[in-house]
Amino acid sequence: MTPVALVTGAGSGIGKAAALVLAQDGYRIGVLGHTPDELEQTAAEIRKTGAEVEALTADVAEHEEMRNALSRLTERFGRLDVVVANAGINGVWAPIDDLTPEEWNRTIAINLTGTYLTIHTTVPHLKKAGGGSIVVVSSINGTRTFTTPGATAYTATKAGQVAMVQQLALELARHGIRINAVCPGEIETRISANTDQRKEEETGIPVEWPEGQVPLTGGKPGRSEDVANLIAFLASDKSRHITGSPIWIDGGQGLLR
Numbered sequence: 001m002t003p004v005a006l007v008t009g010a011g012s013g014i015g016k017a018a019a020l021v022l023a024q025d026g027y028r029i030g031v032l033g034h035t036p037d038e039l040e041q042t043a044a045e046i047r048k049t050g051a052e053v054e055a056l057t058a059d060v061a062e063h064e065e066m067r068n069a070l071s072r073l074t075e076r077f078g079r080l081d082v083v084v085a086n087a088g089i090n091g092v093w094a095p096i097d098d099l100t101p102e103e104w105n106r107t108i109a110i111n112l113t114g115t116y117l118t119i120h121t122t123v124p125h126l127k128k129a130g131g132g133s134i135v136v137v138s139s140i141n142g143t144r145t146f147t148t149p150g151a152t153a154y155t156a157t158k159a160g161q162v163a164m165v166q167q168l169a170l171e172l173a174r175h176g177i178r179i180n181a182v183c184p185g186e187i188e189t190r191i192s193a194n195t196d197q198r199k200e201e202e203t204g205i206p207v208e209w210p211e212g213q214v215p216l217t218g219g220k221p222g223r224s225e226d227v228a229n230l231i232a233f234l235a236s237d238k239s240r241h242i243t244g245s246p247i248w249i250d251g252g253q254g255l256l257r
Helices: 013-024 036-048 063-077 101-128 152-173 224-235
Strands: 004-008 028-033 053-057 082-085 091-093 132-137 177-184 195-197 246-249
Touching: 004 013, 004 063, 004 101, 013 028, 013 036, 013 082, 013 224, 028 036, 028 063, 036 053, 053 063, 063 101, 082 101, 082 224, 091 101, 091 152, 101 132, 101 152, 101 177, 132 152, 132 224, 152 177, 152 246, 177 224, 224 246
Parallel strands: 004 028, 004 082, 028 053, 082 132, 091 195, 132 177, 177 246
Antiparallel strands: none
């Protein structure tokens, strides 16, 4: 039977690239996000590959919306094998005494609670399928580097995602479900549109980095497709003995910083 993958935050960037790569690998795809126009564009590109796709509009931080989206997906395709928990924002980067509780809560809600709800609502379907793979998109921030000025809420969510992955790897292993985290460095995406940075001069540490912060590429950021290919590997049986692992994909950036 043709396997099924769900990708959250699939309207652009890493999520869109992952959905396209998985479609090319033979999966039927559920693309989930909160912007219908972007989702439909992703779905249209997937259809051109010949793959089946279902566009699911939902807020990952809202339990009922996620439950309804999973019901639609499994009603159409009958099963679920792979979950890519990619949806997230940079949120507000600001000094801790300037960062408001509302700004903190929004980043936590989307990045951390959204990851929890994605896993919470999909695991029953993975168990029913007899196993599967979950890939959480974290970051080098909060896991390998801590030098982004004012990004306390963001780094806390990214560190929390990796802790969640490692905790759940043991819990889910008996069900044949693997869970891993990919931790990108600088990637060409539009996530910066979700960033509000304030008072950087109060939080940044004066330092002079060597020219180009991504050693492997001469300073150029990675591509969404680079991360998507890693996600596809972790989704496949080629990674059948890997679980509970954060995998950094940053061209050496985190080692430099």
